Amino acid sequence: LIAAELSRALIGAYRTALPPEVSREAKRSLFNVLGVAIGGARHEGVDIIIEAGRRFGAEAIAAIPGRTELGDPQTAALATGFAAHVDDFDDTHLVTVIHPASTAVAALFGVAPLAPVSGAEALRAFALGCEAQLRVGVAISPEHYDRGWHITGTCGVIGAAAAAGLILGLNEDALARAIALSANAALGHREAFGTMTKPFHPGKGGANGLLCALLARAGVDAPSDALEAANGFTHVFSSRVDLAEITGDFGARWELLSNTYKPYPCGIVAHPAIDAALALAPQVGAIAQIASVEVRCHPLVPELMGNPNPVDGLQARFSAIHGVSAALCDRTVGLAQYETARVRSSDAVAVRAKTRLVPDQTTRRDEARIRLELADGRVLETHVEHARGSLARPLTDEELHAKVAALVEPQLGDVTEAIADAVHTLDAAPSLQSLLTCVTGRTATRV
Amino acid sequence: LIAAELSRALIGAYRTALPPEVSREAKRSLFNVLGVAIGGARHEGVDIIIEAGRRFGAEAIAAIPGRTELGDPQTAALATGFAAHVDDFDDTHLVTVIHPASTAVAALFGVAPLAPVSGAEALRAFALGCEAQLRVGVAISPEHYDRGWHITGTCGVIGAAAAAGLILGLNEDALARAIALSANAALGHREAFGTMTKPFHPGKGGANGLLCALLARAGVDAPSDALEAANGFTHVFSSRVDLAEITGDFGARWELLSNTYKPYPCGIVAHPAIDAALALAPQVGAIAQIASVEVRCHPLVPELMGNPNPVDGLQARFSAIHGVSAALCDRTVGLAQYETARVRSSDAVAVRAKTRLVPDQTTRRDEARIRLELADGRVLETHVEHARGSLARPLTDEELHAKVAALVEPQLGDVTEAIADAVHTLDAAPSLQSLLTCVTGRTATRV
16 A cells, blocks of 8 residues: 555654755755745736635635735645746756645645644655655656646645645554545646646645645545555556655655756756857857857757747747847846747847757757857857756755845845745754745845 | 637526526436535535635635535535535436536535626526536546546536636636636546545535636636647547537537436446335345345446445445345335445345346346345346436436435425425526525525
C-alpha cells in the first residue's frame, strides 16, 4: 500500500532534522518561490481570486505573499500558488518538469493559521511537500506529461496534501488517507499553457491538498491502494509506472536537491540562448547594427518555443527568439522584457526579424551557441556550455538574491534582506510569524 | 471552439422555456436527488465536510438538503453533492453511467445565495447542468470510464460550472471560460468506489464548478480549445472522442430524458435480480425453507457485483447476492437492508450462502430470472423482463414519491408532500426560497 508507505516515510522524515544540504536547498526553493509569488502578487488573477474568496463569505485569516490582505485558507492557498506560477518564473525539477514549490508554498500559507508549528517544522513540511510530489512525478514520468497532463497540478496536489497534513499533525493512517483523497483531486491539462488556467493548477492543487488533509484528519476515508491500483492515480495517469520511485531510499535520496531556479521568466529550454545573447550584448553597440543572429540550439527549442513573432507577453514567454532579442536590446531579461508593450516595441520586433533558430542534434539541452553578424562586417560568437540555473551551473546564492530582490522591491520596497533572513533562520524560529509578516509587506524593516 | 459553442447553446436554452417532457424529467431528477441527498444528509462524511468548512472560517450562507445548518457556498456544494451520492441511491444516465443530478444540485445549492433567480431559471440551470455533463460524457464514452475515471466527477464539474454560470448570469464568453476552466478541475478515479472518496467526487466537482464560474465571471481566462485540443479535456480523458455529441441538436435532443432513478441503493446491474427476488418473496413463507436460489443474469452482474459474502454495508452495495437475499428476507430493499448489522445478520448470511449467480449471454442487462427451490420440494420461478427504474420501465411518479418519502421522513418528518409541491411548482415560483426552506427541514408544514 504505497500511500501508507509514503505517509510513514513522510512522518519519519518530518520528525528528523533535514540533512544540511537538503535544508539549504529547501531554503533556496522557499526563498525563490516567495520572491516569484511576491512578483506575481498584483496580477489581476490574484485580485480575482481574493475577491472571489470574499464573495464566498469566508473569514480572512491566512497570509498571501506580496499582499496586505488576508484570505481564508483555501483562497490564500489558491492565490499563493497562482501568484507563484503566473509569471513562469518559479522553479523546475528538470526530470519531471514539475514546479514543486508553487503547490507546496500554497499549502503552507493556507494551513499556517490552522495549526501552530515551529519554523523548523514549517520548513520540513515545505521540503517534504516538494519531495512527495517529485517522487510521485518521477514514478509516472515522462509518459504522464506526454499524455497532456500539467504535472505541476496533478502531482502538486499530493505534495500539498503532504505539507498540510504534516503541519496539521496527521497520524500515519490519516496522512495516507489524505494522500489517497488528494490523488482524487489532481488537476490540470497542458492545453492551459498560455492562459491564467495554467497558474490556476498549482493554486487549486494547493487548495485541494489542504482540504483533503483536513477532511482526512476528520475521518473521511479513501482507497488504501489509490496510488498503485489499476484504476488509481499512477496507472490512470501514465502508461508506464515505476512505483519503487515513490518511497525508495526516502530520506536518504532527495529529489528536491535537483530543483533549479529560473533566471528568466520564460520557458526553460530558451535559457541557454538567452545566456549567450546576454554575453554578447555588451559588444554589439547600436542595435540597428545587427545584421543577423543565428542561434544553434537543442531541437526542443524551436519545437517548444519556436514562435518567431509573439504578439503579447504571454506568447513571448514561449518564444526563444524574443528572449534572445530582448537580451540583445536590453542587456537584461526579467519581467519587464515580457510586458506586452516591450514585446511589441519596434527594436524588439526588428531584432526578432533578424534572428533564427538552428536546431542541432549535437547540442545539449543546457547548451547554446550564437553567431551574430553586424552591418560593418564584424562577427561575434559565443558558446554557453551550461545555462545559468542548470544543474551543472546552479544559480549562486548571490544570483538568487538578486533575482528575488528584483521581484520583491517593486512590490514591497526594501524587504529582500528581511525575507532572506527570515528564510535562512526559519529552522531556528519559534513559528512562521516573522516570515509571514515580512513577505506580506506589513513591515519594511528587518524583522 | 467547442466550449464557446456549448456556452452559446446553454445560454440559448436557458432563455427558453424547457419542453414539457424535459421539464417533467428535470423535476423528477431534482425530486429524486433531493430525496437521496436528504437521506444521506446525516452521514458522518457530511458532518466532517460542514465542520471543515467552519474551520476555514467561512461564513455560512448556503442551504444544504436535510441539514438545518448553513454552509459557505463551496462547503454547501461539497456537502450536498456528497450526501446526494453517498448511498449510491441517486440516478443513472445508463449510456455514460453518469449520476448527473448530484453535481448539478451541488452547484445549485452552493450558488443559490450568490445570485437571485426565479424558480424557472433555477430549474433550467439544473436541467442544463445535467445536460451539459451528459453531452460531454457521451462524447468520451465508454473509453473514458474504461480508463479508470469516475465519470460523475470528471464530467460533473462541467455540469456544475454550467449550472452555476447560468445562475450567475455569465455571458457567452465568460461561460465558455468557466467551462474551459472547469475542464481543468475535473476529478475522480474509479478506485475510490467503496469509500467516502467516491461521493467526494460529485461534491468536490460541484464546488470546483461553482468556483470556476465565479473566477471566469471576474475575468480569469482559459484555453478556448480546452475541450477539443490534443492536450485538452476530451483527448486527455479518452482514446475515442465524438465531439459532435457535445452540441449536436442541443435543445432538441435531451440526454436528460434518458436519466433513470434507482429503486434500490446499490449497483444498478443487480436491480433486475432484486426485482425478481421481491416478486417471489411473498410466496416463500419461512426463510429457513429456502434450499437454493439460482439467479440467471447478464454476465456483468457477477463481474461487477459478484461478492458472495460482503462484510459491511459498503461491500453489500456491490453484492448482487446480498441484494437478492435481502429482498427474500425483508420483502423490501432500501437503506435499512444495507446497514452493516443487517448485512451481517444470520438470516441474510444463510440465504446468501444458498444463492448463486448464473451468467447468461442471452439475458439483457435489465432482465433476470430466478429459480428458487424450497425444502418441501416446491420450485418457484419468475422472470423480470425489464427492471424497475430501467428505461423500458421507468419508475412511475408514485414509485418515485414512495422512494423519496422513505428517505426524507426518517430525517425531516412529514415533509415529502411539501418538497414534491415545491419541486413541481418550481417553474412558477418567484425564487428558490420555498424549496430551500422545505428541504432543510426548517418547516414541517406545506409551504
